[in-house]
Amino acid sequence: MTSSHSSRTNRFGWSVPSSVLSLWTLAVPLVTVWLFTSLGSNLSSSAAIDLGYALANLIVVVAMWTFIGNSGVLSFGHLAFVAAGAWTMSLLTISPLVKSSIMPDLAPFLADASVEPFVALIIAGVVGGLTALISGFALMRLHGLEAGIATFALLMLVVQVLTYWSAIGPKSGQSMTGVPRSFDLQSTMFVALIVIVIAWGYGQSRSARMLRASRENAQAAPASGISTTRHRIIAFAVSGALAGVGGAIWAQTNRVVQASQFGLDFTFTTIAMLIIGGMLSLWGAVVGTLLIAALNHVLGVVENGVQIGGVIVSLPSGSRLVVVAVLMVLIIILRPSGITGGREARWPFRPRDPFPAAAGRNRVQPPSEKTPAAAGAAV
């Protein structure tokens, strides 16, 4: 939340400093994730398993928000950095003995490499960030749909390389097995919380504010001396690093890593989470992910069959993705800015706004809503 007010007077007459207001937008997501995790881990063993994936997805979606939310540019390519992180984590933590048997052609320095899980996690973030930085120099000059397609091409490029290059992985198309489970749920949650803090901190930075300015008005921001490309590259690199961490967490949760896993379905799930929650706010990324994760778990239970009054009801397998897809399409049609409306978590003790017309000023509206409701409004 980027409140332009220095402070606000609440209904009791004392003012709330703006630092509290902005910290509130960090505290609410953190507490929500913490409550969600402690609730879910005590529910059942299957819930605990789903929770591990949910936290990994959460990191990936928050990473995507860091770029997509702040820049307003669509990226279908973030799974490339997730894949890079997952690959790094697997190569650095699988025991050398296993590596030599499933990946005989591995480059020597990778074959012997073995580090502590936490160090591997950080290296995964660095690898993801560097991949994003290097590709960002090329990709961030693009806009709109072209950017979406180019980032998608990047993902496909990375997936192809990881599939076939046996010097950095298994033989073509095979999977890396035996990734050790390095973090328990508690530490996974702490990693997720730290990622949220970093993403929020980036969102408060001068660079991110400039980037949001360019998102709101692509002409006025450069005219005020903002280098859109430069700040997009910074956001892309930060986001790539966080996505790399997400990939590392995902790898040690799933324990089997294969290049083809980072394809369209995974991309779709994470983008749907971001869109459903509201892609313009960190709070939206968190809400969307946790909501879909909870829904996924419930549907998964029903897929296995639930007894309701003597009758066993079960859904066909694969219905989870259908529900997510239907939900996302409905949200895009009915509430294009997502459940949170693209707003950050709000300070609940707000004063009654004396200028209701100005209330909309802080609200971020997607640019599309401004265009007239004509069919296929001209670009």
Added chain:
Amino acid sequence: MIPFIQSLIDATSAGAVYALAALGIGLVFGVLRLANFANGEIITGAAYALLLLWPVSWPLALVASIVVAIALSLLMDLAVFRWMRSQSPAALLIASFGVSILLQRFYEGIFGARVRSGSVAPALTQSVNVGGLRLNLLALVAIVLAGILLLGVHLFLSRSRMGLQVQAAAADFRVARILGIRSGVVIAVTLGMSGVLAAAVAFILTAQSGAVDPTFGVQATVFGLIGAVIGGLNRVGGAVVGGFAVGFALSLFTSWLPSGFDDFRVAFVYLLVIVVLLIVPNGIFAGRTAKERT
């Protein structure tokens, strides 16, 4: 020399398929600003119709595949895209991504997740000998079919009254509407044309592989979409050339990359796409019209 000509013909036929896919996507994008990812599922639907009905009767299979493709194309619009006409192309693309996943699960539920095989137009799998050149009949059919369809679409767009209206709508939808063009009809015609093109792609691909699974049309659509973007999404001709170029490059890489690198042929195509977009961010044939920076 002969293997070179042979690989050139293969590349042309591969290019022709992706040119058709790109044309379908480009036409719809021109009018609706919708880069339809779910075009792949229209192709898949038509392919299932071809595969399942071909043993019954081949004319029926052909007609059914076209009907299914047009119906799917119109239904998609009716159910989803017409409710979000005012949204940005990016939002539309994401929604079409959702529709695509949805239809894939739908096919999985009806026809099963596994590959269904059969033979479509088995007569076309023969080769003919022309002066020492073994030509795959199917490749020739693909080139001819694509040629006819491209010419047909071109003549329709440039000569017929309806086609001119479609072009006007693609240039500026609001002004076209103000000038009295019936938008509903134009949209329906465009979607219908994209359906026919998808059915043609489905015919060539099923005749080639004889196997269909729920994600059958995804690859052709991804390459078609990418081709349309690098050709220039706001020019229909550009989309065709872009799609052709992608297919052509893919096929040439397949036959001419040195061993050890041939696994990376698809990677090279994607690398090429990124490089092309870097040099001409709006597409090769986008023209000099300044595009709104979004």
